[in-house]
Amino acid sequence: MFAAEQVTGPAPIRRRYELTTIFLVVLSYTLLASTPAAADELDEDISQLRADVASLAGEVFALEEDILHPADSQVTVFLTLARKDALTLHSVELYVDDTPVASHLYTGREFAALQQGGVQQLYTGNLPHGDHVLRAVLTARAANNRYVRRESSHQFRKRPGEFRIQMSLEARAPDYEPQISFREWK
Amino acid sequence: MVVSSVDRCLRVFAQRVSVAMLLAITLLSSGTASARTEENLATGLTRFALASGSPEQSLVYARNLSGYPGAWLKAQALMALGQTNEARILLQRLIEGEHQRGAAALALARIALDEGEETEAQQRFQIAADAGYGEVRQQALYELAELERRAGHRDRAGRILSAMEAGYWAALGYMNLAADYSKRDLNPARALVALRVALAMSEHDTISERSSNLRSQLLVRAGYLSYQNEEYEKAIGFLEQVPLESYHTPRALYFHGLALTARDKHRAAMQSWHRAKKYPLAYPGVQDTWLGMGRGYDLSGYLGQAGEAYLAANASYEGERVTLRNLASQIQRDGAWKTLVQDARDFEAQWFLADSRTLTQPRMAYLLRFMEDPAAQDAVGKVSDLARVEALLEEKANNLQVFRSSLKNRLATRAKLASSYSESFLARLAILRGRIEGLRDKTGRPVHLETLNRFARILQDIEASLTLLGDRLANRDARLEHLLQKTDAFLARIQVLRSRAASLRARAESKLDDLALAFVNKHDDRMAHALDKTEQQIAHLYEYLALESLERGGP
DSSP states (O other): OOOOOOOOHHHHHHHHHHHHHHHHHHHHHHHHHHHHHHHHHHHHHHHHHHHHHHHOOOOHHHHHHHHOOOTTTTTEEEEEETTTTSSSEEEEEEETEEEEEEEEEEOOOHHHHHHHTTOEEEEEEEOOOEEEEEEEEEEEETTSEEEEEEEEEEEEOEEEEEEEEEEEEETTTTTTTEEEEEEEEE | HHHHHHHHHHHHHHHHHHHHHHHEEEHHHHHHHHHHHHHHHHHHHHEEEEETTTTTHHHHGGGGGOHHHHHHHHHHHHHTTTTTHHHHHHHHHHSSSSSSSSHHHHHHHHHHHHHHHHHHHHHHHHHHHHHHHHHHHHHHHHHHHHHHHHHTOOHHHHHHHHHHSSHHHHHHHHHHHHHHHHHHSTHHHHHHHHHHHHHHHHTSSSSSHHHHHHHHHHHHHHHHHHHHTTTHHHHHHHHHSSSSTTTTTTHHHHHHHHHHHTTHHHHHHHHHHHTTSOOOTTTTHHHHHHHHHHHHHHTTTTHHHHHHHHHHHHHHHHHHHHHHHHHHHHHHOHHHHHIIIIHTTOOOOOGGGHHHHHOOOHHHOOOOOOOOHHHHHHHHHHHHHHHHHHHHHHHHHHHHHHHHHHHHHHHOOOOOHHHHHHHHHHHHHHHHHHHHHHHHHHHOOOOHHHHHHHHHHHHHHHHHHHHHHHHHHHHHHHHHHHHHHHHHHHHHHHHHHHHHHHHHHHHHHHHHHHHHHHHHHHHHHHHHHHHHHHHHHHOOOHHHHHHHHHTTTOO
16 A cells, blocks of 8 residues: 655656765765875974974074174083982072073973983073172972072183083982082083 | 114103103093083983973084984984974984883884884884883883774783783773773673772872872772662762862762762762862763752752752853853854963963862863863864964064174174274283282282282283284174174075964964864753753653642642
8 A cells, every 4th residue: 555665756866866976975085085184284294394493493593602602702501410319409590790690490390301410501691701700599499308598609710712610409418408519611 | 882872762762652642642532521521511401401391402402412312312302393204213223222222112103103003013112111111111011002902902901911010001001991891891890890900000100190180080980880880889989089179070079979869868969969060061070960959859859949950050051051152152253272272371360279270260171171182182282383383483583683683783883903902902901910010019918919810810811812803803794794694594484484384373273173163062062952951850840840739739
């Protein structure tokens, strides 16, 4: 009594449906196939841009150094840790002839890098020849869990040519008193 | 006689040769020591720049580094900059060497995994597990177990995990294994055992924040599985251990309420849900707690309050839909990067409110939920990288513009002749020297003499600089011209890079917008579904109340 319903439309309409279906299948396939490719292309483009920017940053850095800090008057201060478990460094402030020139708050990663032998370029500037005083103020947590704030000074004579000072932090048992030692590199 | 003179000549010659050799060795060794100092300094600077999030700067310091620490640091900087092809060469060299073999193999394996090369990744992870120590070895073993688990070999994954040391990576591996078991098994016993092992393993993690977060996640999962297995007391036991400040707390409170309801402790359950209601609706479980409150009152026999609770839930879902619609229109107008990421970052809360706002601010809640999706993490990471690149380029361009105007100013002012400088300075130096000599004659105190000697040395330094001044002044203009040309060339390059970065950022942001809008729409659908549920509950309740009143013969 009830026959199964069949699609019996005229042939051109059916062909149109078929063509539409094929078009949709091809389109969806193209979209599916093109999405990861587009993402890969974007990744590739970003990666290429980052490489170009890194290369430019290096060259601009060299130019900046060249313009800003002529070797004859240049002074650079580096910071290192002499003992890696001596203290947990929070901040360092640096003064040259009582003028604040640099300050830094340390993140966990930066402090870990110092513990692994990292060297921080804390200050680069220009100074005239003659006597100067470098003063460093540090805040830290000593190995015996004490909060400490210490100041240390170093008198140096700026001579012609590039001049570098290494500031090294340490705190020895039993009192874990932080100490800053200065070393001049000619 | 002749023999003795020849002998003497030979002895003198030998002495001279040995002195010359000693001198050469001293010079050579001092040169080597100096080179070593420079290398150590560059290594240290590279390491610090890498740790402070400046991979570009670390590559500058590492450019002349050779040998093991240099290659490893350079490879890390290249990977941070996404230059995997260049990093791959260095990492391959490290694997073939003696140092950092494990870490290099692990990094190479991750690159291979990202590129879909699972077989190569497995080989690299195996090298990392064999050659690495500590965290590197544990990570490599975890990745090997994950590869086996994903391939459906859960027993092999379990065997690898059982050989691992207790800690974060082993706990993570067992948690994933438990997720697999819970999906496949009808009985959650195996999954619960794996979660218990994971909980025990996580206690050995030395990084407390990471360990606490993982533990909360494990406890919620264990609580849920126990609840599903109708072990309600066990579920309550697990869920009560979840800390209240955790990201997983709202969900834990919801499950806790469910377990208590199953024990017919409706009042206690509603206390848990009341607490969970304080969190934004974005978090999983919170939307259900609003419904749970109505159901709790209903089961306790307080039908009027149940109706009020359902109406409150209704209003809350309606409000959330408005928030979501606003969020969607803001994403369409300003972009997802500004709406979800930057605005959430710029919220100026006092530091003592910072913790509570993280979990209770709706926008932050949606950001956290959105960032659970790896595709969203990738899309946000890309925009963030490009924003950083744009900021870097802008900073460099600004600096170079300042340098450019300064160089032009200096070129515009003609330098005086070196001789005119030198003559006046040398005359002043001579006067000062004379004064020092005069003072030296007058005093015999060592302190004074030391000070005068220091002054004399400074004058000597100044004189040395003055002698070089002539050459420097002669080359001044040529040098300034050269620097100006270089500055202009860099400015042109920066311009090109900035336009490239802007176009890439537009592409990346459009992708992020699509993902964020899909996410917001999904949450809107969730709210619409919740709204349907509360309306059904309210209808049932009113129907019941009407029937009751009919039965009582009321109007």
